[in-house]
Amino acid sequence: MNAVVVMKDIEKSFPGVRALHNAQLELRSGEVHALMGENGAGKSTMMKILAGIYRRDGGEILLDGKPVDINSPRQAQDLGIGIIHQELNLMPHLTAAQNMFIGREPRKAAGLLLDEGKLNGQAAEIFASMHLKLDPRTLVGGLTIARQQMVEIAKALSYRSRVLIMDEPTAALNDAEINELFAIIARLKAEGVGIVYISHKMDELKRIADRVTIMRDGEYIGTVPAETTPVEKIISMMVGRALTDERPDVPDHSNSEVVLEVRNLNRGATIRDVSFSVRKGEILGFAGLMGAGRTEVARAIFGADRRDGGDIFMHGKKVDIHMPQDAVRAGIGYLSEDRKHFGLATGMDVRNNVVLASLRRFTGPGGLLKEAAMHDVAVRYIDQLAIKTPSDKQEVRLLSGGNQQKIVIAKWLLRDCEVLIFDEPTRGIDVGAKNEIYKLLNALAQQGRAIIVISSELPEVLRLSHRIAVMCEGRLTGILSGGASQEEIMHLATLRGEGANNNNKQTKPAKGEAK
Template identity: 75%
Template sequence: MNVLVEMSDIGKSFPGVRALHGARFELRAGEVHALMGENGAGKSTLMKILSGIHARDRGTILVQGQPVEIASPAQALALGISMIHQELSLMPDLTAAQNIFIGREPRKGFGLLLDEARLNAQAAEIFAGLHLALDPGTPVRSLTIARQQMVEITKALSHRSRVLIMDEPTAALNAAEVNELFAIIARLKADGVGVIYISHKMDELQRIADRVTVMRDGAYVDTVPAATTSIDTIITMMVGRSLAGDHPGPAPVASAPAVLQVSGLRRGTAIRDVSFTLHRGEILGFAGLMGAGRTEVARAIFGADPVERGEITLNGRRLAIRRPQDAVRAGIGYLSEDRKQFGLATGMDVRNNVALACLGRFTGFGGLLKEGAMRDAAVRYIGQLGIRTPSDRQEARLLSGGNQQKLVIAKWLLRDCQVLIFDEPTRGIDVGAKSEIYRLLADLAQEGRAIIMISSELPEILRLSHRIAVMCEGRLTGILPGGASQEEIMRLATQRDANGVQGDAGAGARPMAEATA
C-alpha cells in the first residue's frame, strides 16, 4: 500500500473560531478518496493546509512517508500537491497552453523570446496522455467550463503532481461533461495519481470514489469504503451531531394568510422553476448545500439579479420587480450574507445606517437631513433591538458582528417591511449574539412579519423554521415541516434529479415528485 499523504491530529483556529481539531486524512496512490461533510465541517480548511494556503497550528503531515512543512502553494507544488478550486483561476485571454505553463514558459533567443511552438508541443503531449482532443492554442475564453476544468487538471499535472485535490469539480458541468471528467480521473488513477475529491453530490460517490472520509464540526468522523457503504449511512455520519436543547421547530402557521407567493421562478441553471408560498408570521427556512441556489432565489426576489421568467405576488398583488428599489417600495427587505459589503455603510455611524433605507422620510427643505428625527429613530431601535453601542454616532465598523447584524435589521424595520429575507443571519457571529438574533427573528415572526431565512447550519434551520424548503442544484426538491430530521433535509439536499411540481402545503415531509401545487 503506497500512502502518498498522511495528515494526523491537525488543528487550526482563526480568530474566534476553531476550524479543525484532531482532523486526519490519508491518501493512497491510484485512489479517489472523497472528502465529505456539511458546509463548515472543515473540509476546505484541511485541504488548504495540505495545499499550502493555510498553516496548521498543530499536527503532522507526511508526504510519501516523510514529514513536511508546507508553507506556501509553491512548496506544495514542489511536493507534487495541486489543488483545483471550484472557482477556476485561468486567464481567459491567454491560450490553454499559455495558462498551463504561465511563469514557466520555454524560451528561445537567449531567453528573450517565448518559444510558442515548444509551449504548444509540451501542452499537446500532456493532452495526448489524457486522451484529450484539445488545441493548445485555443483561447481559454472560448472553452466550455468543462474544458477549462481539463486545462486546470493539465496545469496541475504539468507540475508532475501525484496528489490532485478537486473541490466540487462537477458543480457547473452537465451529464456528458461529468462523464468526460470521470474518464480523465480514471486515467489519472491508472497512472498512480491520488485524487482527493470534495463533493456534496452523493450519487457521484459510488461511481468514482474508492474510499470516503467524513468530517463534522472540524473533526474526523470515519473513513469507509465507498462501494459497500450506503448513502444513508454517510448522511448520518455527516449530520450525526445532537442538537443542543432539542429544538423541534416552531408550531406550523399554514392557516395564516399568504403574504408572498413565488411561481415558476427561473434563471438559467441557478434557479429552475422554483415555486413556494410564505405566510404571515412564518419563518420559512431555506436549506441546501453550497451552490444549491438559495441565495440566487433571494436575490431574484429582491430584484438584485434578473430572471428569465416567474411571478412574484405580495398580498395578492403581482409585482414587477426589476431592481432592489422596486422590492423595497413593495415592502420586501433583504439582509445579505455579506452584511459589511451589501448591508451596511461601515464608515458611517449608527444613526445614518438606520435611516439608510428611507432617507426620503428624513429629508427636509433644500435636501437637508432632519438630524433630530434620525437620532430619535436610531435611539428607538438601539433600545428595541439591544444594539450595544456607546451612542448613535458610533461608526458601524466598530460594532461587533452581532450588533452590525442588528443594525441592518433596524434599517429594514424602520422601512416597515412585511417580508424580510435573512441570508446566513448568524454568519461570523459568536454564540451569545446568535441566541439574541434567534430571539429577534422569533419575535419578528410573532409580530406578523413573514420571514425567509437562508442558513447553512441545520440546527439553526431546525430551531427557527416553521417549514423548511430544501434546494439542490437550483431546484426546490422538497418542503418539510419544522420538526423534520437532519437526515430528511440532507436526503432532499442531495436529490439531484427532482421531477414534479413544487408544493407549499404544510402537510409534511414530501419530496417534490409527490407534492401537489
C-alpha cells in the same frame, strides 16, 4: 497500494478559532479518498495545509514515507501536489494554455519571447492524456464552468502532480459534465494519481470513492471503505447523531392571502410568459434542469436583470421593479446562489453584513454608525439563527458556508422582507447544516413569510415545498402539489415545444391553483 501522503496529528488555529486538532489523513497512490464533514469541520483547512497555502501549527506530513515541510503553494507543486479550489482561479482574458503555464511559459530568442507554439503543444499533450477535446488557444472566459474546471485539472497535471486535491468539484456542473469529470478521475486513478475528493454529495462518493475519512469539529473521526459503509453511518459520523428525512404533512395554503403574484413575465428566450403566485406562509419550490430559467425568473422579479414584459403584484397591488432597491422597498429579498459574490461582503465582519441592507436605520447625525445598536441586532440574529461565530466582529470569510448562508438570511430578516427568494440555499453546505437551513425555512414560513426555493436537488424540493413550479427552456410547464413524485417533476422538466405552451397545464393540480 503504498501511502503517498500521511498527515499525522495536524494542528491549526486562527484568531478565536481552533480549526484543526489531531487531524489525520492517509492517501494511497491510485485511490480516490473522500474527505467529508460538516461545514467548519476543517476539511478545506487540512487540504490547504497540504497544498502549502496555510502553515500547520503542529503535527507531521510524510510524503512517500519521508517528513516534509510545505511552506508555499509553489513548493507543494514542486513536490507533485496540486489543488483545484471550489472557486476557480483562472484568468478569463488568457487562453487555456496560457492559464496552465502562467509564470513558467516556454521561451525562445534567448528568453526574450514567449514560444506560443511550444506552449500550445505542451497543453495539447496534457489535454490528449485526459481525452479532452479542447483547443489550447481558446480563451478561458468563453468556456463553460465545466470546461474551466478541466483546464484547472490540466494545470495541476502540468506540474506532474502525483496528488490531486479536488474541493467540491461538481458544485456547478450538470449530470453530463459530472460524468465527463468522473471519466477523467478514473483515468488519473489508473495512472496512479492519488486524489483527495471533498464533497457533500453521498451519491458521488458511492460512484468514485475507495475510502472515506470523516472529520468533525476539526478532529479526525475515522476512515471507512466507501463501497461497504452505509450512507447513514457516514452521516452519523459527520454530525454525531442520526438524521431523519421525515417531513410533516404538506399544509394547504389555498385559502391564505396571495402575497406575490407574477403575470406573463418575459425576458428574451430565457423567460417565456411565466405566471405564478405565492401565498402567505407558503414555500413554493422551483424545479427544472440546468438552463430551465429558474434563476433568471428570480433575478427578473428582484430587478437584477431587466425584463421585457410582465407585471409583478404585492398584495394585489402592482409594483414597479426596475432595480434591486425597488424590490427591497416592495418587501422582496433575494438570496443568490452565489452568496460570496452577491450576498456577502466577505472581507467585512458579521455585524456589518447583517445590517448591510438596513444601514439607514443605523446611521446617526453626520453619517456616524450606531455601533451599539448594530452589535445588539447582530447578536440577536446570531442567537436566533444559531450562527457559529466567536463574535459579531469575526470576518465572514472565516466562517463555514452554512454560517455564511445564515448571515445572508439574517440580513433579509432584519429588513423585514415579506417575500424571500432562496436560490440554491444549500449549495456547498454539508448535510447537518442543510437540516438547519430546512428547519429555518419552515420556521420562516410558519411566521407568515412567502418563500420561493430554487434547487437543483429534487429531494430538497420535495422535502421543503408546499407546491412545486416546474420549468423547462424558459417556460413554466406545470405546478404540482408538494406530495408529487420525482417522476412527475422530471416529466414536466422535460416537457418541450408544444406541450409546454400552456402554463396552467398540470399533471397533478395543486390545491388552490387555477385549473
